[in-house]
Amino acid sequence: MILTGLLARALQMSTPLMIGSLAEVFAERTGVMIIAIEGIFLLGAWGGFVGAYLSGNLFLGLLFAMFVGTCVAAIYGVMTIKLKQHQIVTGTAINIFAVGIGLYLYRVLFGVPLLPLTVDPLRNIPLPFLSRIPIIGEAFFTQNILTYIALLLMPIGCWILFRTRLGLIIRSTGENPEAVDSAGLNVEKVRLLTVLAAGAMDGLAGAFYSIGFLGLYTNDIIGGRGWIAFAICFLGNWNPMGAFLGALVFGLADATAIVIQTSGFKLIPNEFLIAIPYILTIIATISRKHFNVPAVLGTPYIKERK
Amino acid sequence: MDKDKAVLLKGITKYFPGTIANDHVDLQVTRGEVLALLGENGAGKTTLMKILYGMYQPDEGEIYVKGDKVTIRSPHDAMKLAIGMIHQHFTLIPVHNVVENIILGMKPKPGKSLRVENVAEDIKELGEKYGLEVDPYALIRQLPVGMQQRVEILKALYGEAEILIMDEPTAVLTPQETEKLFGFVREFTSFGNSVIFITHKLNEVMEIADSVTVMRDGKLIGSIRKTQATEGLLARMMVGRELELTTGEREKKSGESLLYVDSISVRGDRGNMVLKDLSLEVRKGEIFGIAGVSGNGQEELAEAICGLRKIEEGHIKLENIDICNQNSLSMIKEGIGYIPADRHLEGLVLDMSVEENLILKNPSDPPFSSKGILDWRRIKKNSKDLIRSFSIKTPSSSTKVKALSGGNQQKVVVAREIIIGTRLLVAIQPIRGLDLGAADYVHKALLEEREKGKGILLISTELSEVMTLSDRIGVMYDGKLLKIFQREEANINQIGLLMAGVTGERNGTNG
Numbered sequence: 131m132i133l134t135g136l137l138a139r140a141l142q143m144s145t146p147l148m149i150g151s152l153a154e155v156f157a158e159r160t161g162v163m164i165i166a167i168e169g170i171f172l173l174g175a176w177g178g179f180v181g182a183y184l185s186g187n188l189f190l191g192l193l194f195a196m197f198v199g200t201c202v203a204a205i206y207g208v209m210t211i212k213l214k215q216h217q218i219v220t221g222t223a224i225n226i227f228a229v230g231i232g233l234y235l236y237r238v239l240f241g242v243p244l245l246p247l248t249v250d251p252l253r254n255i256p257l258p259f260l261s262r263i264p265i266i267g268e269a270f271f272t273q274n275i276l277t278y279i280a281l282l283l284m285p286i287g288c289w290i291l292f293r294t295r296l297g298l299i300i301r302s303t304g305e306n307p308e309a310v311d312s313a314g315l316n317v318e319k320v321r322l323l324t325v326l327a328a329g330a331m332d333g334l335a336g337a338f339y340s341i342g343f344l345g346l347y348t349n350d351i352i353g354g355r356g357w358i359a360f361a362i363c364f365l366g367n368w369n370p371m372g373a374f375l376g377a378l379v380f381g382l383a384d385a386t387a388i389v390i391q392t393s394g395f396k397l398i399p400n401e402f403l404i405a406i407p408y409i410l411t412i413i414a415t416i417s418r419k420h421f422n423v424p425a426v427l428g429t430p431y432i433k434e435r436k
Numbered sequence: 437m438d439k440d441k442a443v444l445l446k447g448i449t450k451y452f453p454g455t456i457a458n459d460h461v462d463l464q465v466t467r468g469e470v471l472a473l474l475g476e477n478g479a480g481k482t483t484l485m486k487i488l489y490g491m492y493q494p495d496e497g498e499i500y501v502k503g504d505k506v507t508i509r510s511p512h513d514a515m516k517l518a519i520g521m522i523h524q525h526f527t528l529i530p531v532h533n534v535v536e537n538i539i540l541g542m543k544p545k546p547g548k549s550l551r552v553e554n555v556a557e558d559i560k561e562l563g564e565k566y567g568l569e570v571d572p573y574a575l576i577r578q579l580p581v582g583m584q585q586r587v588e589i590l591k592a593l594y595g596e597a598e599i600l601i602m603d604e605p606t607a608v609l610t611p612q613e614t615e616k617l618f619g620f621v622r623e624f625t626s627f628g629n630s631v632i633f634i635t636h637k638l639n640e641v642m643e644i645a646d647s648v649t650v651m652r653d654g655k656l657i658g659s660i661r662k663t664q665a666t667e668g669l670l671a672r673m674m675v676g677r678e679l680e681l682t683t684g685e686r687e688k689k690s691g692e693s694l695l696y697v698d699s700i701s702v703r704g705d706r707g708n709m710v711l712k713d714l715s716l717e718v719r720k721g722e723i724f725g726i727a728g729v730s731g732n733g734q735e736e737l738a739e740a741i742c743g744l745r746k747i748e749e750g751h752i753k754l755e756n757i758d759i760c761n762q763n764s765l766s767m768i769k770e771g772i773g774y775i776p777a778d779r780h781l782e783g784l785v786l787d788m789s790v791e792e793n794l795i796l797k798n799p800s801d802p803p804f805s806s807k808g809i810l811d812w813r814r815i816k817k818n819s820k821d822l823i824r825s826f827s828i829k830t831p832s833s834s835t836k837v838k839a840l841s842g843g844n845q846q847k848v849v850v851a852r853e854i855i856i857g858t859r860l861l862v863a864i865q866p867i868r869g870l871d872l873g874a875a876d877y878v879h880k881a882l883l884e885e886r887e888k889g890k891g892i893l894l895i896s897t898e899l900s901e902v903m904t905l906s907d908r909i910g911v912m913y914d915g916k917l918l919k920i921f922q923r924e925e926a927n928i929n930q931i932g933l934l935m936a937g938v939t940g941e942r943n944g945t946n947g
Binding site: 311314315425 | 489490491510511512513514515521523525527528529530531532536537539540541542550591
């Protein structure tokens with residue numbers, strides 16, 4: 131019973147991390163770090179909640195979250211790709227801006243309610259037959275729609291990146307944009323479109339926190355989980371399957387911490403469990419020999435450079 | 437318009453901030469011919485060709501391809517017009533394999549899929565047709581430079597290029613590989629295709645070109661048929677004045693042993709051994725030249741000597757004192773000067789002034805500072821002295837180095853290192869990217885230091901440079917010195933074979 135609950139919670143917690151880190155893998159493979167990921171998560175959560183609350187339809191909420199995510203990514207993309215601004219500076223600015231604008235627009239719309247406004251979160255959909263399997267059935271196959279989407283996205287992402295023309299172009303752009311340019315492709319376009327798509331995914335991931343299971347929006351709802359998705363991209367060695375594993379590890383740690391907290395088990399301090407994935411990230415980073423880090427990560431492409 | 441003209445450029449002008457890279461340049465390429473585009477570094481050849489290939493947009497001028505006026509906005513447009521370009525710095529992705537590099541940017545044609553297996557077959561066929569065989573599944577980073585160039589050529593051929601632009605293609609090749617490349621160029625043009633061959637080497641022009649267009653300082657100097665050209669005439673057109681080049685003639689005066697490298701092994705950046713059990717000796721008053729294709733361990737050797745790279749095995753002695761694995765500061769104090777291969781990367785801080793760059797490696801030495809405080813009066817005096825004695829052209833000694841021309845930047849490096857290198861000078865590609873005048877100045881400076889009894893280790897991929905200056909020549913291949921020649925017995929053919937790793941006496945093949 132505890133195990134089932136733990137696994138179910140782990141998968142749930144890793145869902146947005148999967149979507150966010152996959153988005154980051156794609157963007158970074160073109161050479162752009164989405165430093166604004168934390169802010170896009172937050173505004174995605176905001177968009178998801180606002181869309182769902184005002185329309186009364188969760189699906190519209192998710193769509194609106196993706197739209198908001200794409201808009202923020204567009205600002206970030208134009209600043210860093212077209213205008214060649216520094217990615218870390220621009221991203222940090224957007225992250226700080228997101229916190230303020232999220233709260234501001236929430237209050238513009240709803241004032242300062244005494245009790246937090248809520249919507250009914252996404253319902254779990256038990257898959258026929260599969261959900262009846264003992265222990266894992268309830269854990270893995272009684273999840274909400276976003277989790278299933280995330281689980282499908284990971285292999286699809288892998289396939290696109292390594293088996294298609296598009297994936298080849300994306301990977302090449304982060305390794306040698308000059309080669310992409312001289313192959314007759316538009317480096318800025320490849321990057322911008324990828325960043326926009328990643329923004330939509332990040333917005334969706336953010337919405338998971340607001341309407342995926344809590345059903346409300348607060349200004350600290352993301353609490354650094356965007357950064358975790360960012361780190362998972364690194365931990366997963368810029369590979370979707372690596373990101374998938376990384377997201378599971380963080381999700382499991384998150385879930386264990388929650389389960390232990392609620393069960394009153396006192397032997398291991400809760401904070402230690404929360405810290406484990408970070409420690410693992412550091413160990414994995416130090417011990418890894420071969421990095422797939424894109425060669426020009428973080429560098430804008432300037433075409434006519436003499 | 438004549439259909440025989442593959443390409444016609446009219447009045448092409450391109451401005452870069454502060455300079456005119458191309459000033460109303462005309463150029464004409466006939467079908468089935470090789471046009472050599474000749475000029476010194478910085479003459480604007482590459483810019484002109486990048487305009488033709490759509491990577492730069494011209495500010496003025498017209499482009500005609502096969503008689504039709506065209507606008508080429510991107511390489512994609514150029515490829516549609518069957519123009520291909522082999523860049524000087526290959527545009528390949530090292531971590532991808534050959535097929536992946538070739539299909540990048542290709543769109544599937546009707547009836548032809550872009551499945552990796554099919555493309556690999558096509559590449560094999562193309563390779564056999566033109567004698568450019570390469571393993572389609574090899575990763576680029578595992579291929580030697582000569583092979584990487586083949587991939588670049590195959591990429592253009594796979595895109596069905598009929599007009600091929602080659603930007604200094606022989607710079608990375610051994611003499612034998614160059615021969616093979618010329619063979620390809622002749623065969624390619626025999627099918628009615630055209631080649632634009634960018635170079636600054638006169639002998640190549642005389643060997644491969646049908647006609648020659650010469651550029652200098654962004655301007656068109658003239659176009660002539662090869663049959664009317666002589667090397668002397670071309671040299672005058674290219675340089676714009678008579679040049680008395682260093683011949684390297686000198687009396688023999690090698691003294692006692694200075695630097696002794698005793699069977700050292702050194703790891704490269706990827707952790708593999710790039711120097712294997714290598715030994716050499718540089719004597720006082722001697723220039724020891726190392727020839728070889730780049731990437732065979734030359735830079736690592738220089739770094740090991742200058743204290744920039746760890747030596748795993750073996751010893752380095754300077755006049756019998758072991759200087760192995762000390763840091764670079766103690767090497768500077770020992771009197772070893774180091775002219776690095778890339779002055780922008782390792783030699784200079786471009787945003788700092790000439791005077792600051794001149795004391796960059798020993799700022800804490802008296803008289804430049806005392807107790808950590810810089811003495812600007814002395815630094816300026818030092819700078820003014822060096823600017824005068826090395827005739828560095830700079831508006832003032834406090835001008836930022838990035839405002840100087842390439843030749844004068846290199847003079848700053850050379851001046852500083854000659855002062856530091858009181859006993860030994862290690863120079864890698866000391867004339868890379870310099871025009872003939874500046875290159876000659878650097879060569880004369882090196883010969884002068886030799887006269888003073890310093891030892892000089894000269895590492896270069898330009899065989900002619902090594903042959904002109906060196907007293908002894910070692911050929912480096914795959915981290916080893918294959919053979920050491922005396923100046924008199926050096927033979928370009930034999931050295932060329934050794935550069936390709938062929939150690940048998942003239943019976944090997946390369947590739």
